[in-house]
Amino acid sequence: MKEKITKASILLFEEKGFSETSIQDIVEALGVTKGTFYYYFNSKEQLLMEIHLDYISDLLNRQQTILESSNLSNRKKLEGIISLLIHDIQDKGPSGRVFFREMRHLIEENVKSIEKQRDLFRLHIEQLITDGIATGEFRKDLRADIAAFGVLGIVNYSYNWFNPMGEISANELSELFSSMLLEGIVPR
Incomplete structure (x- = not known):
């Protein structure tokens, strides 16, 4: 899952930029919860x-x-x-x-x-x-x-x-x- 979060984030950061991409955007792209994100990243x-x-x-x-x-x-x-x-x-x-x-x-x-x-x-x-x-x-x-x-x-x-x-x-x-x-x- 960590790799999936990373790959999805790279695509979102490339498209929208780091500042304009929220953690919510990342988890929605993967269909997971914020808890999943925070399990792998602080x-x-x-x-x-x-x-x-x-x-x-x-x-x-x-x-x-x-x-x-x-x-x-x-x-x-x-x-x-x-x-x-x-x-x-x-x-x-x-x-x-x-x-x-x-x-x-x-x-x-x-x-x-x-x-x-x-x-x-x-x-x-x-x-x-x-x-x-x-x-x-x-x-x-x-x-x-x-x-x-x-x-x-x-x-x-x-x-x-x-x-x-x-x-x-x-x-x-x-x-x-x-x-x-x-x-x-x-x-x-």
């Missing part, structure tokens, strides 16, 4: 925090799998992370939109906890770029910190507009972003 904010933790923890675990792939070059790892993020929008779009849009509704202590996890994801990309610079895979004049922000800025913003059922697939978008980020948009 508050709507606690539910939102768990949604955030689940989302970022899952991303970090999948990112770590890519980073630990010793048979992949730094470039291929970066392409893998770009693909991971785009496919995540395809597979978990509502969760991603809630993650990015609704964090402002968490209490400050919880925001700091989530920001640490988000920073860790970014720092892994920064280290990957630093490693790629050291091996000559990436340009020596790059600032790894700014490049990492750039990668995340381009890719993460896609949750606002990317429609996996639209004219471009997640694979095509991942390849386009990888090519654009790694080779630029100016013809050689």
